[in-house]
Amino acid sequence: MEKIKDMLPLTEAFYYILVSLYAAPSHGYGIMQDIEKMSGGRVKIGAGTLYTALNALLNKGLIDPYPVPDDQDARRKMYVITSDGKEVIAAEMGRLEELLQAGKLALISGKE
Amino acid sequence: MEQQTVKRYRMNMSWNYEKEEAWLNEMSEQGFQFQKAGLLNSTFVHDDSSRYTYRLDYQTGNPKDVEFQNYIDLYQDAGWEYVSSYGSMWHYFRRVWQPGEQPKLYTDKDSLVAQYKKIQRLMGIMLLINLGILLANTANWIRLINYQWGFFVPVVAIYMILLGLLGYGYVKMGNKINQLMK
Numbered sequence: 001m002e003k004i005k006d007m008l009p010l011t012e013a014f015y016y017i018l019v020s021l022y023a024a025p026s027h028g029y030g031i032m033q034d035i036e037k038m039s040g041g042r043v044k045i046g047a048g049t050l051y052t053a054l055n056a057l058l059n060k061g062l063i064d065p066y067p068v069p070d071d072q073d074a075r076r077k078m079y080v081i082t083s084d085g086k087e088v089i090a091a092e093m094g095r096l097e098e099l100l101q102a103g104k105l106a107l108i109s110g111k112e
Numbered sequence: 113m114e115q116q117t118v119k120r121y122r123m124n125m126s127w128n129y130e131k132e133e134a135w136l137n138e139m140s141e142q143g144f145q146f147q148k149a150g151l152l153n154s155t156f157v158h159d160d161s162s163r164y165t166y167r168l169d170y171q172t173g174n175p176k177d178v179e180f181q182n183y184i185d186l187y188q189d190a191g192w193e194y195v196s197s198y199g200s201m202w203h204y205f206r207r208v209w210q211p212g213e214q215p216k217l218y219t220d221k222d223s224l225v226a227q228y229k230k231i232q233r234l235m236g237i238m239l240l241i242n243l244g245i246l247l248a249n250t251a252n253w254i255r256l257i258n259y260q261w262g263f264f265v266p267v268v269a270i271y272m273i274l275l276g277l278l279g280y281g282y283v284k285m286g287n288k289i290n291q292l293m294k
Contacts, residue, residue: 011222013219013220013223027189028186032189032190044219045219046190046215046216046219046223047186047190047191047192047205048217048218048227049217049220049223050190051187052227053223056226076189077182077185077186
């Protein structure tokens with residue numbers, strides 16, 4: 001695997017896809033709906049962006065194909081996050097937290 | 113009801129595929145619904161009662177593969193109806209036109225840049241392959257110059273046009289990528 005540090009920062013699409021799959025395995029359509037919900041309607045991922053992102057994440061080993069359970073539509077291919085994928089998300093969240101903290105600190109000290 | 117089909121002749125260039133989309137959308141507004149693409153012409157069905165937004169997508173893959181079905185299904189789930197393909201590279205999708213809506217397949221800059229780079233890479237590969245064929249046959253060409261002008265001139269001319277178009281397309285795609293990265 002590429003070094004985790006080299007994969008950051010993630011684009012919003014990559015980040016949200018991984019976060020969505022962190023919660024539970026899902027199919028493309030489910031991910032799309034999930035992201036729209038998580039972002040309060042702000043991020044609507046286009047079909048092309050999602051399809052190419054899923055293939056890129058598969059190639060990087062951050063997600064894997066997931067066997068479709070019997071009670072689900074067999075037509076829809078499902079995906080699951082890998083342990084590498086979880087590591088990348090943790091690293092990205094740490095990076096975002098640092099940015100947020102630094103910004104907040106600057107705002108507070110700027111008020112004085 | 114008999115469906116009336118019409119053909120329109122137009123040379124569509126890969127580096128201008130957004131222009132082709134715009135053209136298909138204008139045709140749709142006038143009641144001509146795109147059905148099938150050819151090298152020099154496109155087929156439309158006359159239908160005044162519908163209007164669509166068309167989008168083109170470049171993906172390599174054999175339409176007979178399972179993966180292709182997965183691709184079509186995902187777009188379908190996202191609200192895109194698959195219309196047809198050209199050369200198992202360019203795939204045409206549409207959705208019912210909505211006033212004020214400009215639906216896109218690639219919704220962020222990174223994925224659009226990646227898409228442009230993919231198209232550019234294909235042009236580059238085709239350019240090198242054709243250049244290779246041309247050079248590999250140099251000995252033959254030289255032999256032909258002496259006594260078969262009628263064959264030599266048109267074949268080399270066709271190659272030159274092809275290489276020129278591919279080179280031009282490669283540069284054009286590069287410009288589009290740079291424009292986006294600014």
